[in-house]
Amino acid sequence: MNKYTLYLNSRRCIGCHGCEVHCKTNKRLPVGPILCEISHEPLKAVRGVPKTEFRFRSCYHCEDPYCVPVCPTGAMQKRADGIVFVDQEVCVGCMACVGACPWGVPQPNPETGKVVKCDYCMDRIDAGLKPACVTRCTTHALKLVALQEI
Amino acid sequence: MKKSVWSMCGMCTVRCPIRVETENDEVTWIEGNPHLLDGALCAKGSAGIALLNDPERPQQPLIRKGGRGAGRWDKVSWDTALDYVAEKLNKIVDRYGPESVMMSCRGGPFVDIVKAFIHGLGSPNFTNHDSACGRNAHHASLSLYGVGRTGFAYDIKKTRHLVLFGRNILASLRVAEVNQVLDMLDSGGRLTYVDVRQTMTGIKANRFFQVRPGTDYALALGMIHEVIREKAYDQEFIDRYVSDFDALVAFVEPYDVDWAARECGIKAERLREFVRELAHDRPRVVFHPGWMVSRYRDSFYASRALHILNVLMGNIEVEGGQIFPKGPADCGVKGLRSFDGQIPKPTARRGDGVGWKYSHFDKGPGLFHLFYDTMVTEDPYPIKGLICVRHDPLSCFPDPAAQKEALDRLDLLVAIDTHYSEFGWYCDVILPESTYLERDSIIATQKGTKPRFICRNQVVAPRYDTRSLSEIIKGLADRVGIGQYFPYNSTAELQAWQLEPTGVKIEDFAEKGFVELSREPIMYDRQNLDGRFKTPSGKIEIISQKLTEAGLPSLKPYESPEKPPKGKFRLVFGRSAVHAHAHTINNPLLHELMPENTLWVNRRAAARMGVKEGDWVEVSSNGMVNTIKAHVTDFIHPEAVYMVHGFGRQVPLQTRSYHAGVGDQKLMKGMLTAMDPAGGGLCLCECMVTVKRSSKNPKRMVEL
Structure with missing residues (x-):
């Protein structure tokens, strides 16, 4: 069972795309891969005011991920706490996972030729910190939520 | 490490x-x-x-070797570049006098050292970008309260009702302020938003008035009328602090809600409902007087009307209203030592006419765009040298071609900047400043209910052969013989010199990065604000003595804005959350998010022209033609088209932004000196453009 999820409070989100850049700079990614995404529905008038809802998407960290079994080198792994991550040391850049994921989550890093994806900044989580997108969210709209079984 | x-x-x-x-x-x-x-x-x-880490910025001092704008540069050492600039400056000073040199900068907390340099040289001509930004709001504030627009802080977090006229506060993005707005909304506060198009801020609003472009003043007048009719104002506050309230009552008589609603194209009942809410919410109501309000011919009066609405709410020096920002003196602390403060004020009259030809304008930074006329006419004297510090007039002011024509009469153009600006590219010398992560800045004061000293510290060594502004100024000052005004050889010496009278030590910044001068918020006694309003009468002046003396009305009768002729649109512009105007268009990571701008066109207007989403359209005005992609939307007034400002850059070394999108200012031919005569702000939304589907849209697949 996954231990974490990222929750976006759409009321506070201002669609500034900060999270996308916070993620990239923390992982030192070049132009190319963007590991999370802020999007919104087309505007619709609600009591005279054109409104929309924002959505945040990164990796779903599937319970039964497609990307892990297709990885020929075992670089793509799922941790006990549910986080799906790529071991950069082991990845050979075959891009099998890129084809396997229905949502296009794993992406090639043109600088290294290997795959990168959202891993909830597990190095930060392990150090007792929050993911980059959450820590630096412009409006504190993004939260790291610990899931509980009920 | x-x-x-x-x-x-x-x-x-x-x-x-x-x-x-x-x-x-x-x-x-x-x-x-x-x-x-x-x-x-x-x-x-x-x-x-x-x-x-971007190499597409000036990496060492550059001296032009071809014609201006040709893009051929000699890479030189700092000594060579500074010697070159100093020699030219000395020549200009000898031949024409020091007032023939002008200096402009971006404004903000660190301007003291720039002011000191130009004043130290003996020229009064310090200026900035503000006539294309907040001058109207600033002068409106001065005419009413006697204090400028930074003379009040808005306590947005605790307000019950925030009213924004075209102030896209959530995309303009001051991080602290944005969080205040959202906290206010989370705790049940209301947001009313007025604009010609829907924006990031508008989608969070409880009420949205989409008005006809150019009718902000009408809406504000209608609001004033209704507030007075409903007696939704603070009588006690007005009796105590405001002069000529009766003149206001008489003036707004014809501007009732039904009239305003017709003029703006909104529903009268919604406006009445709004004013009834104000009656309940005041004094914790803030009418934001606008930030970038260099828009229409009457933007000064629109902003002044918003300031008047604040006064009617009685929102001054109350929680959730407008609060006087407090400084070191309010905390019993001496202020920072000022570079500019030790220099005798230059005696020459300003070259832009501010202070003598235009007595109602603040002569601090004057009005940059008026210098262009002086460059051409040489009246009152020639202007021969211009130094711009991180300010790009060619991206900021209308009609760059007309600007260049005037600049061609100058003997020296210098850009001090972290990146290639359009102006820098046209200059004689580029003195590359280190980016904010590579430089220290002078210590500055940040006023507020809890004032503080703030400090920018160098984080890493400069990547290239660039210098901090204080080093560049010092280098120039030594060479033109005014080095004594800049008595430092290092950042540590500079900061110690500034801090010396305050009793604060540089070590005090180590804990939090700033030094708070008061633990608790400081509020003045609202019953005794006498002396706080710096108008000639000491009151909040509905009829401003200064405007009257200048022969200008304080309450100007409304004139309906021109409707765009058939087939034309009013060009309006704004910003997005991911770019800071022209500064960031070439930043690799921000370019990735927004590589070019689009032209917003109302869906019905687009249908008439056969324009679909994503089509190329030709947008033209006065013979200036550009091609841009259309964004077809219901959420813009049919009279207007909109684009994000800052694009259409033409610096070849900025490969990402080179010719990406369109620059609105380049379409504004002939509009360089069109300003609101009372406020000094440019009329940047008075440009009418023709839009048509471009022949660039392919009709056949021709490949092989």
Whole structure:
């Protein structure tokens, strides 16, 4: 069972795309891969005011991920706490996972030729910190939520 | 080695406080100062790392070798560049007098040293970008309260009702302010938004008035009329502090709600309902008087009307209203030593006419655009040298072609900037400034209910042969014989000199990155605000003595804006959350998010022209033609078309932004001196453009 999820409070989100850049700079990614995404529905008038809802998407960290079994080198792994991550040391850049994921989550890093994806900044989580997108969210709209079984 | 450094962001002019982590002189992490922003930072702030590592910026001093704008440069040493500039400056001073040199900068908390340089040289001609920004709001504030627009802070977090006229506060993105707005909404406050199009701010609003472009003043007048009719104003406050209230009552008599609603194209009942809410919410109501309000011919009066609405709410020096920002003196602390403060004021009259030809304008920075006329006419004297510090007039003011014609009469153009600006590209010399992560800045004061001293610290060594502004100024000052005004040889000496009278030590900044001068918020006694309003009468002047003396009305009868002729649209512009106007268009990570701008066209208007989403359209005005992609939307007034400002750059060394999108200012031919005569702000939304489907849209697939 996954231990974490990222929750976006759409009321506070201002669609500034900060999270996308916070993620990239923390992982030192070049132009190319963007590991999370802020999007919104087309505007619709609600009591005279054109409104929309924002959505945040990164990796779903599937319970039964497609990307892990297709990885020929075992670089793509799922941790006990549910986080799906790529071991950069082991990845050979075959891009099998890129084809396997229905949502296009794993992406090639043109600088290294290997795959990168959202891993909830597990190095930060392990150090007792929050993911980059959450820590630096412009409006504190993004939260790291610990899931509980009920 | 790992390091953590307190500093201040420099990606836009908000200058949010930040904490930066480095490892072996590489920046690994930037976040908002946890003490003030709890880590929060915007996309631009995070992309600072990309600015630092971007080679597409000037890497050493450059002296032009071809014609202006030809883009052929000699790479030279700092000594050569500074000697060259100093020699030219000395020649101009000898031949024409020091007043023939002018200097402009971006404004903000660090301008003291720039002012000191130009004043030290003996010229009164310090200026900035503000006539294309907030001058109307500033002068409106001065005419009413006797204090400028920074003379009040808005306590947005605790307000019950925030009213914004075209102030897209959530995309303009001052991180602390944005959080205040959202906190206010979370705790049940109301937001009313007025604009010609829907924006990021508008979608969070409880009420949205989409008005006809150019009718802000009409709407504000209708609001004043209804507030007075409903007696929804603070009689006691007005009796105590306001002069000529009766003149206001008589003036707004014809401007009732039904008239305003017709003029603006909104529903009268919604306007009445709004005023009834105000009656309930006041005094905790803030009418934002606008930030970038260099828009229409009457923007000064529109902003003044919003200031008047604040007065009617009686919102001054109350929680959730407008609060006087407090300074060191309010905390019993002496202020920072000022570079400019030790220099005798130059005696020459200003070259832009401010202070003598135009007595109602603030002569602090004057009005940059008026200098162009002086360059051409040489009246009252020639202007021969211009130094711009991180200010790009060719991106900022209308009609760059007309500007260049005037600039061609100058003997010296110098850009001090971290990146190639359009102006820099046209200059004789580029003196490359280190980016904000590579430089220290002078210590500055940030006024507020809890005033503080703030400080930008160098985080990493400069990547290229660039210098900080204080080093560049010092280098120039020594060479033109005014080095005595800049008595420092290092940042430590500079900061110690500034701090000396205050009793604060530089070590005091180590804990939080700033020094708070008061633990508790300081509020003045609202029953005794006498002396706080710096108008000639000491009252809040509905009829301003200064405007009357200048032969200008304080309450100007409304004139309906021109309707665009058939087939034309009014060009309006704004900003997005991911770019700081022209500054960031070439930043690799921000370019990735928004590589070009589009032209918003109302769906019905687009249908008439056969334009579909994503089509190329030709947008033209006065013979200036540009091609841009259309964004077809219901959420813009049919009379207007809109684009994000800052695009259409023409600096070849900025490969990402080169000719990407369109620059609105380039379409504004002949509009360089069109200003609101009372406010001094340019009329940047008075340009009518023709839009048609471009022949660039392919009709056949011709490939082989």
